[in-house]
Amino acid sequence: xxxxxxxxxxxxxxxxxxxxxxxxxxxxxxxxxxxxxxxxxxxxxxxxxxxxxxxxxxxxxxxxxxxxxxxxxxxxxxxxxxxxxxxxxxxxxxxxxxxxxxxxxxxxxxxxxxxxxxxxxxxxxxxxxxxxxxxxxxxxxxxxxxxxxxxxxxxxxxxxxxxxxxxxxxxxxxxxxxxxxxxxxxxxxxxxxxxxxxxxxxxxxxxxxxxxxxxxxxxxxxxxxxxxxxxxxxxxxxxxx
Ligand SMILES: NC(=O)c1ccc[n+]([C@@H]2O[C@H](COP(=O)([O-])OP(=O)(O)OC[C@H]3O[C@@H](n4cnc5c(N)ncnc54)[C@H](OP(=O)(O)O)[C@@H]3O)[C@@H](O)[C@H]2O)c1
Numbered sequence: 460x461x462x463x464x465x466x467x468x469x470x471x472x473x474x475x476x477x478x479x480x481x482x483x484x485x486x487x488x489x490x491x492x493x494x495x496x497x498x499x500x501x502x503x504x505x506x507x508x509x510x511x512x513x514x515x516x517x518x519x520x521x522x523x524x525x526x527x528x529x530x531x532x533x534x535x536x537x538x539x540x541x542x543x544x545x546x547x548x549x550x551x552x553x554x555x556x557x558x559x560x561x562x563x564x565x566x567x568x569x570x571x572x573x574x575x576x577x578x579x580x581x582x583x584x585x586x587x588x589x590x591x592x593x594x595x596x597x598x599x600x601x602x603x604x605x606x607x608x609x610x611x612x613x614x615x616x617x618x619x620x621x622x623x624x625x626x627x628x629x630x631x632x633x634x635x636x637x638x639x640x641x642x643x644x645x646x647x648x649x650x651x652x653x654x655x656x657x658x659x660x661x662x663x664x665x666x667x668x669x670x671x672x673x674x675x676x677x678x679x680x681x682x683x684x685x686x687x688x689x690x691x692x693x694x695x696x697x698x699x700x
Contacts, residue, residue: 461569461654462486462534464511466556467541468503469496471631472573476538476646481506485654488534490524490541515541515556516548516592518696525563536569536653537561539605544633549596550589554604558692561612562700567619571652572609574623574666574675578602583678585687590695604688606666606675611685613664615700623675624648625668644669 463480467473468489480487481503488509491497497512504510511528513520528534539557543549557572581603588604589596609623626648627640634640648667666675678684693699 460485461536462488462532463536463538463653464488464490464528464534464567465538465540466490466515466560469499471633472626472629472646472649473538473540474500474503475642476540476649477503477508479646479650480654481508483650483654486532488528516551518551518555518559521556521559522563525560528564529566533566534564535567536571537564537567538571538573538649538653540573540649542573542633544598546595547592549592549598549601550604551592553596553598553601554608555590555692555696557605558608558700559696559698561608562693562696562698569653570609570612570619570621571649572605572621572623573649574606574609574625575599575602576625576628576668578606578625578679579676581676583607583676583681583684585691588691590692603676603678607679607685607688608692609666610664610675610679611689612700614682614685617663620652620663622652622662622665622667623679624652625666625673627668641669 465477468477469491490511492514513524577599581599606623612621626645628638629642629645630638
């Protein structure tokens, strides 16, 4: 049994991930942005899930969530699932929050970051990136950055399994009703990487699609780019990895 935090589990892939992990007998901490959204998680909480509440665009909320989790029972895995497609929350939610949680939570040995095939169209440049969310961010760039973060963590924390997953274009609120890929397969890889002994023994530093390792954008394994990204996020948040 593994204790796993799934961010953004009120809906979509995060909720499906949390439901399957609970059904498989794992301890799950679900997460919602506020009390109103947490109400939709009642069924999972009644089945034993823990709850973390906080808006990932708010760095104080992210720090508080990390502090509460560090004080609670040891967390073994995190699925950094929460994400937004467009607008000012893109960089704060898709990149800064997973970075801060990774820097502040020291116990988890398995980290899974939701990437996207869109990351292949991202620009490997940090010039002018607005991490604070004062202006709209590029989804493709944010997914390139979070995929690079996953690879950097794999390099710098050899005792941690850190991987990025493209879930495919699946029919969630974000994916839309006509998304062509398989919703079930869209969350299996995250679960496998978060809890399976086999998955842990097999891999770190991967970019995965439906349990197959795929080549990511070439910047992802560029150590200079990784270090620049970590440096920018450390400077922005005041928290080094
Ligand atoms: N669906 C696809 O086709 C697809 C493809 C590639 C990658 N992905 C990635 O997969 C992940 C899950 O996507 P999805 O399709 O399940 O999206 P979704 O249905 O829109 O769900 C996103 C989840 O993230 C939460 N979230 C967003 N902003 C938040 C914030 N500021 N604070 C706390 N929680 C927040 C949402 O909470 P609320 O419900 O309260 O907004 C929701 O629970 C994302 O990282 C996405 O980029 C999805």
